[in-house]
Amino acid sequence: MILTQQLILGLLVGGLYGLAAAGLSLTFGVLRVLNVAHGELLMLGGYGTFWLFTLWKIDPFVSLLAVAPAMFVLGLLLYWALFQFVVKAHEDTRIKNSLLIGFGLTLVLHALAIRLWTADERAVTTAYAGAVLRLGGLAIPWLRLSSLVFAFGILTALHLFLAKARWGRAIRATAEDWEAAALMGIPVGKTYLLAFALGTALAGIAGGLVSVSYAISPSIGLEWTLKALVVIVLAGLGSLFGSFAGGIILGLAEAMSVVFVGGPYREVVGLILFLIVLVVRPQGLFGARS
Amino acid sequence: MSFETNFWNNWNFWNDWNSVYELRMLEVEDLRVAYGELLALQGVSLTIRPGEMVALVGPNGAGKSTLLKTISGLLAPRAGAIRWQDKIITAASPQRIVEHGIALVPEGRRLFAAMTVRENLELGAFTERAQKEKRAQMERVFTLFPRLFERQRQTAGSLSGGEQQMLALGRALMGLPRLLLLDEPSLGLAPKIVESIFVILAELHRDGMSLLIVEQNVHAVLTLVQRAYILEGGRIVGEGDGKKLLEDDHIRAAYLGPLARGAR
Numbered sequence: 001m002i003l004t005q006q007l008i009l010g011l012l013v014g015g016l017y018g019l020a021a022a023g024l025s026l027t028f029g030v031l032r033v034l035n036v037a038h039g040e041l042l043m044l045g046g047y048g049t050f051w052l053f054t055l056w057k058i059d060p061f062v063s064l065l066a067v068a069p070a071m072f073v074l075g076l077l078l079y080w081a082l083f084q085f086v087v088k089a090h091e092d093t094r095i096k097n098s099l100l101i102g103f104g105l106t107l108v109l110h111a112l113a114i115r116l117w118t119a120d121e122r123a124v125t126t127a128y129a130g131a132v133l134r135l136g137g138l139a140i141p142w143l144r145l146s147s148l149v150f151a152f153g154i155l156t157a158l159h160l161f162l163a164k165a166r167w168g169r170a171i172r173a174t175a176e177d178w179e180a181a182a183l184m185g186i187p188v189g190k191t192y193l194l195a196f197a198l199g200t201a202l203a204g205i206a207g208g209l210v211s212v213s214y215a216i217s218p219s220i221g222l223e224w225t226l227k228a229l230v231v232i233v234l235a236g237l238g239s240l241f242g243s244f245a246g247g248i249i250l251g252l253a254e255a256m257s258v259v260f261v262g263g264p265y266r267e268v269v270g271l272i273l274f275l276i277v278l279v280v281r282p283q284g285l286f287g288a289r290s
Numbered sequence: 291m292s293f294e295t296n297f298w299n300n301w302n303f304w305n306d307w308n309s310v311y312e313l314r315m316l317e318v319e320d321l322r323v324a325y326g327e328l329l330a331l332q333g334v335s336l337t338i339r340p341g342e343m344v345a346l347v348g349p350n351g352a353g354k355s356t357l358l359k360t361i362s363g364l365l366a367p368r369a370g371a372i373r374w375q376d377k378i379i380t381a382a383s384p385q386r387i388v389e390h391g392i393a394l395v396p397e398g399r400r401l402f403a404a405m406t407v408r409e410n411l412e413l414g415a416f417t418e419r420a421q422k423e424k425r426a427q428m429e430r431v432f433t434l435f436p437r438l439f440e441r442q443r444q445t446a447g448s449l450s451g452g453e454q455q456m457l458a459l460g461r462a463l464m465g466l467p468r469l470l471l472l473d474e475p476s477l478g479l480a481p482k483i484v485e486s487i488f489v490i491l492a493e494l495h496r497d498g499m500s501l502l503i504v505e506q507n508v509h510a511v512l513t514l515v516q517r518a519y520i521l522e523g524g525r526i527v528g529e530g531d532g533k534k535l536l537e538d539d540h541i542r543a544a545y546l547g548p549l550a551r552g553a554r
Contacts, residue, residue, distance in 0.1 A: 173402050173413050180400035185388035185417040
């Protein structure tokens, strides 16, 4: 029973890992740029939701309607100010340069958040925060369940956009072969901008959901960047639902480790999975690229 | 006839023709392109008139692909000019050049392998100009390549080499080009398929399309085109009527080999 209960909680948190990873995977897959400040962007989204709730009592699921576009705009600004210069470099040097810029951004955002909002842990506590769905002897927190469904819905919407919309297809084409995309008349710079802004918005949404069901503080960034990286390696690039599934696998693995090895080893399990997949299946569980 | 006299005769002929009509669709003038220190094109000039089918032949590393990529805007030249209907397009982005009506079918086809045939074609019509004509143009492409219609829901990566070349060609046509640049359209294809691709190219030419074709298959392409340029070491070393170049001693020795002499 304890195992099932833990697995359910693992599944629920895994959905958020997946959402966080999907954003990072989108920017990485399209721009070939690794934004290590992804976790900090998630943190910002969390604070956005937190303050909208605390100051104006806006329900977190409603405030995401404002947080997501705001984070999208932040993504546009960050691309314009920083990452557009990274993608101008040759593909081999992009990762290196993006790491430097990403770590710089990490430090700035982290310091800024402490300055503005102190280092305290915060959480959105809604009236329905404690509601639980009882199933037999199991307790499923409604909030986390809705977060999972919400995350899945967002990824489905994004999937449809990438599959059907003109600009969505342009993003996929650019991810596959940017030179060929340019030859189709696709403005590659604009697709980079769009993909980066979408990735930032996804981070923001994930952060909002984290602030509702878990807790946020200025220092959660690194942890979430690591989770997202582990999931990307686990799932491989190129599929949003792959990222989602990868996140859930990581969540379940962590839950099992809590039961069988003990809570403190939770973080280690992710890294062990990371190593195993790197050795056995470097392209990821669902990745097609070799 | 020696190569030299042949070359100059043709040059005069085309020069006269040119002065009569003054029709220049694409004009490349003294183009210099470098990769770092290495000068890949050392002052290349060539002209393509409306509705003309022109070949560009030369050995590996002569700069043929470099020239096509520079015209398409993927590479920036160090010096020189590219004019399209008397407008300078030298430093334009690939996107602008596609909108002007110049499309490149790149070497190795460069399809979006994970996407379906239909999605590839739709991406070919990405520009505003082509979006409006998308439906009608797709009909035309499917009429030209019925195989693509049959396989429209398959991924591009699952097609055979010949079908992939057809898709690459169809995808470029979706952008409503007026000048089609082709980089090695016969590469890696069986002779029979090469033949059918060339038939299609002749058909496009008959319908008024201008074409610039880079080919290793020198004999076939010289038979097909009206005019050809020879590019060696980053310089144009010859130009002339396609079929006359086939008779030329230099061309025969350098590109057609001993087998071509007797058999064809």
